[in-house]
Amino acid sequence: MKQRLAAVLAADMAGYSRLMEADEAGTLARLRTHRIELIDPAIAKNEGRIIKTTGDGMLVEFQSVTDAVKCAVEIQQRMKRRNSDVPQDRRIEFRIGVNLGDIIFDDGDIFGDGVNIAARVEQLADVGGICITAAVATQIADRLEVPIEHLGEKMLKNISRPVHLYRVGLEEAVLQPASEGKDTKRAVSKPTIVVLPFDNMSGDPEQEFFADGLTEDIITALSRRHELFVISRNSSFVYKNQPVNVREVAEKLGAQYLVEGSVRKNADRVRVTVQLIDAINDAHIWADKYDRKLDDIFAIQDEVTAAIAATLPGRVEAAQRDQLARTKPANMAAYECALAAKVLHHRGTVADNEQAQTLIERAVALDPGYAHAHAWRACILGQAWVHGWCEDKDTVWSNIVAELERALALDDNDADVHRILAAVNVNNNELTTARYHQERALSLNPNYDLVVVQQGELLTWLGRPDEGVEWIRKAMRLNPHHPERFWSHLGKAYFAARQYGDAIEAFMHLSAMDDVQHAFAAACYGWLGDDIAAAAHIKKVKALNPDFDIEVFLATLHYAKESDAQHIREGLVKAGAGDCLAETNDLAAQ
CATH class of the missing domain: 1.25.40.10 (Tetratricopeptide repeat domain)
Incomplete structure (x- = not known):
C-alpha cells in the first residue's frame, strides 16, 4: 500500500434508480454517450485518472486540485447545456464533490479518510452542482475564476469531526485557457492513446477471453508509462464487436493515437497482429505480428503484452518527434519541450546537451509540477x-x-x-x-x-x-x-x-x-x-x-x-x- 496527497473527485448520478426503472436500456445508452463524448474526455484533458466506476458514479484521482475543479465545472456546465432540451423527468444529472486529502493506494483502488470525505461531500452537492471542502477552496481561490459560497461546518456520515464546505457557483465560473503567445504555465499535453478491443478472428468463442485479456493487459501495461495518457478500458470496450471509424472514435474519446489488433488461432499456433494509427492524420505508424506456439496461452499473453508495451511508446514518441519538427519553438508546451530535450540528450554531444538543458528548463518553467521534466533535467x-x-x-x-x-x-x-x-x-x-x-x-x-x-x-x-x-x-x-x-x-x-x-x-x-x-x-x-x-x-x-x-x-x-x-x-x-x-x-x- 502507498499513501500520498491527492485530489479526489466523487460523482454520482441523481435519480439513477428512477430513471433505470422507467427506461433501463435508454438510460444506459444515454449515460454511455455522456461518458464517451463528455465525461471521460474532460477527465483525460484535465489529467485525471478514473479509479473506480459504479453503475451510477465514479471516483477520479487528480494530482492537481485546480485540474479536479476545472474538470468538475466543465462537466456540470456542459451537462446543463445538453439537458436544456431534455424533459425534466428524463434528464441525466450529476452531483460532484471534490476533496484534497491523504489517499491510500492499494491494488489499483483508493481508500482512506480523503476518499470517504469526497464521497460524503458529493452527497451534499446540489443536483447539477459541485460541493468542495475548505482545503480545495483554499487551493483554487487565486487560481480559478469561480465563485465559491461558504456553507459552514457540516457533520458528515461516519466522519467524527465537522468539515467546512463550499458550493461552487457555475453560472459565473469562467475557465480561461492559457494564452498561446505567453510563457504562462501550461498543462502538460501528453499523447493520448486508446486501445480498442482486439478482434477474435479464430472462429473459436473460447478464444474471446484471450483477445479481451490481451487488450486489458496492454491497456494496463501502457498506463504505467507516465509520458502517455491511456483511455480507460471502460471507454474503449464500448466499441467491442462494432465497426469502427478511426477518426470518429478518436474524436469522441479525445485520443490522438489508436491501437487495434486481432487474434487468430490455427491448430496449435496463435497469431496476434497489432497496429498503431495516428487518428488525426489517418496514418499507420507501426504494425507487427507475433506468431507463437499455443503451449501456454497465459504465457503467450504476457509475452505479447510485454513486446507491444515496450515497442509502442517508442513509436508514439517517434511520431511526436516528426510533428515536433514542424512546430514553432515559441508554441511548444511542456511535454514537447521535454521530448525535444530527450532527443538532443540521446545524441550525446556537448552542443546538444547545452540545447537540451535550455529546452528542459523551459519545460520545468511551463509546468513546475511536471515530475517527468524535473527527472529529465537531472x-x-x-x-x-x-x-x-x-x-x-x-x-x-x-x-x-x-x-x-x-x-x-x-x-x-x-x-x-x-x-x-x-x-x-x-x-x-x-x-x-x-x-x-x-x-x-x-x-x-x-x-x-x-x-x-x-x-x-x-x-x-x-x-x-x-x-x-x-x-x-x-x-x-x-x-x-x-x-x-x-x-x-x-x-x-x-x-x-x-x-x-x-x-x-x-x-x-x-x-x-x-x-x-x-x-x-x-x-x-x-x-x-x-x-x-x-x-x-x-x-x-x-x-x-x-x-x-x-x-x-x-x-x-x-x-x-x-x-x-x-x-x-x-x-x-x-x-x-x-x-x-x-x-x-x-x-x-x-
Whole structure:
C-alpha cells in the first residue's frame, strides 16, 4: 500500500434508480454517450485518472486540485447545456464533490479518510452542482475564476469531526485557457492513446477471453508509462464487436493515437497482429505480428503484452518527434519541450546537451509540477556532470540532487524518476541506493526497455554479469528498435563475464565507437592474446583521447568488486595501453 496527497473527485448520478426503472436500456445508452463524448474526455484533458466506476458514479484521482475543479465545472456546465432540451423527468444529472486529502493506494483502488470525505461531500452537492471542502477552496481561490459560497461546518456520515464546505457557483465560473503567445504555465499535453478491443478472428468463442485479456493487459501495461495518457478500458470496450471509424472514435474519446489488433488461432499456433494509427492524420505508424506456439496461452499473453508495451511508446514518441519538427519553438508546451530535450540528450554531444538543458528548463518553467521534466533535467545535467561538460561540478551535482528530490516528491510512481535516480547514484558509486531505485523502477514498469537494460548494467557493476547479459538481451527483445548504445552495455557485460568473443561481436554492432568502447575492445583482444587487434584499438583510444590513462579510466567505472576492476586493468596492460602511454610521455619529454 502507498499513501500520498491527492485530489479526489466523487460523482454520482441523481435519480439513477428512477430513471433505470422507467427506461433501463435508454438510460444506459444515454449515460454511455455522456461518458464517451463528455465525461471521460474532460477527465483525460484535465489529467485525471478514473479509479473506480459504479453503475451510477465514479471516483477520479487528480494530482492537481485546480485540474479536479476545472474538470468538475466543465462537466456540470456542459451537462446543463445538453439537458436544456431534455424533459425534466428524463434528464441525466450529476452531483460532484471534490476533496484534497491523504489517499491510500492499494491494488489499483483508493481508500482512506480523503476518499470517504469526497464521497460524503458529493452527497451534499446540489443536483447539477459541485460541493468542495475548505482545503480545495483554499487551493483554487487565486487560481480559478469561480465563485465559491461558504456553507459552514457540516457533520458528515461516519466522519467524527465537522468539515467546512463550499458550493461552487457555475453560472459565473469562467475557465480561461492559457494564452498561446505567453510563457504562462501550461498543462502538460501528453499523447493520448486508446486501445480498442482486439478482434477474435479464430472462429473459436473460447478464444474471446484471450483477445479481451490481451487488450486489458496492454491497456494496463501502457498506463504505467507516465509520458502517455491511456483511455480507460471502460471507454474503449464500448466499441467491442462494432465497426469502427478511426477518426470518429478518436474524436469522441479525445485520443490522438489508436491501437487495434486481432487474434487468430490455427491448430496449435496463435497469431496476434497489432497496429498503431495516428487518428488525426489517418496514418499507420507501426504494425507487427507475433506468431507463437499455443503451449501456454497465459504465457503467450504476457509475452505479447510485454513486446507491444515496450515497442509502442517508442513509436508514439517517434511520431511526436516528426510533428515536433514542424512546430514553432515559441508554441511548444511542456511535454514537447521535454521530448525535444530527450532527443538532443540521446545524441550525446556537448552542443546538444547545452540545447537540451535550455529546452528542459523551459519545460520545468511551463509546468513546475511536471515530475517527468524535473527527472529529465537531472538526467541531462547528469550527462554534463559525467562527461565534465560543466565548469562547476559541485553546483551541477547539487542541482541534480535537487531536481531528483523535486521529481520524487511530485510523483513517486513514475518509473523514469526512479530509473534516473538509479543511474545518477551509480555514477556517484552509491550502488546500494541505486539498487533500491532500480528495483522500484522495475516494479513500476517491468516492460520499459530503458529500465530493463539498466537492470543489466547495474547487475554487471555488482559483479553478476551473466545475469546482466540476460537482462540486456531481454531489453533488446522487448524493443527491437532499441538505441544503439544497448550493444555497448552488452559488450561490457560480456567482458565482465569473461566472454571476450561475444563482447567484441557486440561492440562491432556500433556504427561508431568512443574511446571507452575501444578500451573495452582492446582489453578483450588483450585477454585473447591478439596483439595486433589490441594495438589497433589502443591506437584508436589514443586518437580519441590523447590523455588516456588507465587509472583515470578505471575511476570512471563502477565495479563493486575489486577483482572486476583488476580484470579490465590487466586486459588493458596486456593490450599495450601502458606501453603506449609510456611512449607518449617519452615523446612529450623530448
